[in-house]
Amino acid sequence: MSAPLRVAVDRDACCGSGNCVRTAPEVFDQDDADGLVVLRQAEPPESEYDAVREAAYNCPAAAIEVTEP
Amino acid sequence: MSDTLATNVPTYPFGNAGLEPLLPDLGADGVGRVQLPTGQQAWLFTRHEHLRELLRSADFSSDFTRPGFPLIRPIPEDMPRRPDGSLIRMDPPEHTKFRRMLTPEFMIKHIRTLEPLIRQTVVVALESMRAGGQPADLVEHFALPVPSMVICHLLGVPYADHDYFQERSRILLAWSSPPEQVRDAIEEMRDYLTRLIAARRDEPGEDLISRLAAERVATGEMTEEELVGLSVLLLIAGHETTSNMIGLSTLVLLKHPEQLRQLRERPELIDDTVEELLRYLTIVRTGLTRVAVTDTEVGGHRIAAGEGVIALLSAANRDADVFPDGEEFDLHRGSHQHMAFGFGIHQCIGQPLARAELRIALSEMITRLPGLALAVAPDDVRYRDAVVFGVQRLPVTW
Numbered sequence: 218m219s220a221p222l223r224v225a226v227d228r229d230a231c232c233g234s235g236n237c238v239r240t241a242p243e244v245f246d247q248d249d250a251d252g253l254v255v256l257r258q259a260e261p262p263e264s265e266y267d268a269v270r271e272a273a274y275n276c277p278a279a280a281i282e283v284t285e286p
Numbered sequence: 287m288s289d290t291l292a293t294n295v296p297t298y299p300f301g302n303a304g305l306e307p308l309l310p311d312l313g314a315d316g317v318g319r320v321q322l323p324t325g326q327q328a329w330l331f332t333r334h335e336h337l338r339e340l341l342r343s344a345d346f347s348s349d350f351t352r353p354g355f356p357l358i359r360p361i362p363e364d365m366p367r368r369p370d371g372s373l374i375r376m377d378p379p380e381h382t383k384f385r386r387m388l389t390p391e392f393m394i395k396h397i398r399t400l401e402p403l404i405r406q407t408v409v410v411a412l413e414s415m416r417a418g419g420q421p422a423d424l425v426e427h428f429a430l431p432v433p434s435m436v437i438c439h440l441l442g443v444p445y446a447d448h449d450y451f452q453e454r455s456r457i458l459l460a461w462s463s464p465p466e467q468v469r470d471a472i473e474e475m476r477d478y479l480t481r482l483i484a485a486r487r488d489e490p491g492e493d494l495i496s497r498l499a500a501e502r503v504a505t506g507e508m509t510e511e512e513l514v515g516l517s518v519l520l521l522i523a524g525h526e527t528t529s530n531m532i533g534l535s536t537l538v539l540l541k542h543p544e545q546l547r548q549l550r551e552r553p554e555l556i557d558d559t560v561e562e563l564l565r566y567l568t569i570v571r572t573g574l575t576r577v578a579v580t581d582t583e584v585g586g587h588r589i590a591a592g593e594g595v596i597a598l599l600s601a602a603n604r605d606a607d608v609f610p611d612g613e614e615f616d617l618h619r620g621s622h623q624h625m626a627f628g629f630g631i632h633q634c635i636g637q638p639l640a641r642a643e644l645r646i647a648l649s650e651m652i653t654r655l656p657g658l659a660l661a662v663a664p665d666d667v668r669y670r671d672a673v674v675f676g677v678q679r680l681p682v683t684w
């Protein structure tokens with residue numbers, strides 16, 4: 218069995234643009250208090266892989282890291 | 287360091303002649319030098335990949351008081367050069383602090399709660415335009431009032447004062463305004479907001495300015511001067527941008543009747559349409575200015591500390607590697623990587639609001655005005671000669 222795709226976020230780098238929440242709402246959310254990214258799942262299902270890759274590419278602050286299987 | 291000025295470099299900014307952004311021929315890698323009206327020279331970057339690198343890099347500053355910062359218009363000698371509270375001109379760590387105070391106010395889930403208010407504002411404006419008879423100027427009756435009313439509501443600025451602040455923000459953004467007039471317009475906006483903040487401090491409302499005054503100024507996290515600077519930025523950025531987008535978007539949709547027909551038939555295409563309009567129009571056409579704070583590199587070009595750079599969003603949004611046939615408007619494109627809102631830590635904080643306004647305004651407009659048409663020849667439409675691209679007027683019938 219191959220390893221799953223893993224997502225990590227860097228809240229210090231995040232500027233709260235919300236792009237990731239628009240692109241992959243199942244995986245990312247924003248904190249009510251400071252608007253910074255909150256990870257909903259670090260090992261999303263395969264159906265989310267494309268959305269997660271797109272979110273990482275479009276993150277303006279380079280705050281999303283994706284480790285490919 | 288290239289202190290020696292290159293000769294024969296194109297003069298920047300390039301002007302707003304029409305829907306096609308004007309670009310000098312820069313050769314294959316899309317990097318060049320430009321001459322600014324202030325006598326300085328700056329680097330010009332136009333490729334999508336280069337802008338990603340540049341705008342994400344901590345080697346560049348947005349602070350226009352730093353030496354070498356590329357100023358795209360002359361500043362009067364006696365103008366106070368302070369970025370106080372104006373988020374867009376700050377660097378970390380101050381930028382980070384201010385941005386985090388504001389982000390929750392503009393994030394998607396908060397903007398969603400505002401949608402009924404946006405829709406009501408849109409519907410009232412459309413119906414009163416319709417009642418006023420045709421032809422009518424869509425900018426005056428729809429594109430400008432809707433975002434102005436919404437940002438006024440959010441900030442707690444009385445909409446009744448719109449002539450006062452719209453007039454001043456117009457002066458601020460027009461290329462043709464003499465520097466002294468720009469300075470006066472800024473000072474008048476600051477005075478206006480200083481008075482408003484004092485009033486909200488004594489009698490708070492349910493609005494953002496009241497909240498910031500009570501929760502941030504009273505606690506010493508922000509000075510009153512900084513709140514003034516921040517409010518000026520929000521008031522200007524909050525209505526000028528979206529209003530120009532609504533006017534231009536209407537023009538583009540009317541010039542593409544087949545795509546407009548598809549959108550009317552399949553309303554769910556509105557989200558993709560808005561993204562493509564943002565890409566195609568890129569209203570912050572002048573691009574973003576930064577200064578290098580250390581010796582660095584972008585796309586293999588060495589940039590010395592103190593040199594200015596311009597990131598030309600309008601060019602990156604037509605980069606053929608990312609957007610094939612980018613000069614065409616195509617609502618099926620799925621333009622997810624566009625940079626109309628910028629890139630990097632300053633990427634537009636108001637984007638969820640702008641998207642909601644555009645989606646609701648354009649959907650309601652094309653549904654309620656099924657016969658919408660231009661009342662002038664497309665070639666007679668006049669564009670604004672301003673920092674933010676837009677149409678001056680848009681006479682329509684329905």
Ligand code: HEM
Pocket residue numbers: 348373374375385519520523524525527528531569570574575626627628629631632633634635636637639640
């Ligand atoms: C379609 C409409 C809009 C467009 C195209 C747009 C575009 C932009 C761009 C390109 C930037 C980046 C500037 C830079 O990096 O130097 C920016 C920043 C900003 N925008 Fe917008 N904007 C729009 C609507 C709005 C709205 C509705 C607001 C309302 C509050 C707003 C508030 C701001 C603020 C406060 C910043 C500075 C953010 C920071 O420096 O961290 N914008 N916008």
Ligand code: SF4
Pocket residue numbers: 226230231232233234235236237238245253254272275276277278279280281
């Ligand atoms: S896209 Fe990046 S900067 Fe924006 S909220 Fe998500 S993690 Fe933060």
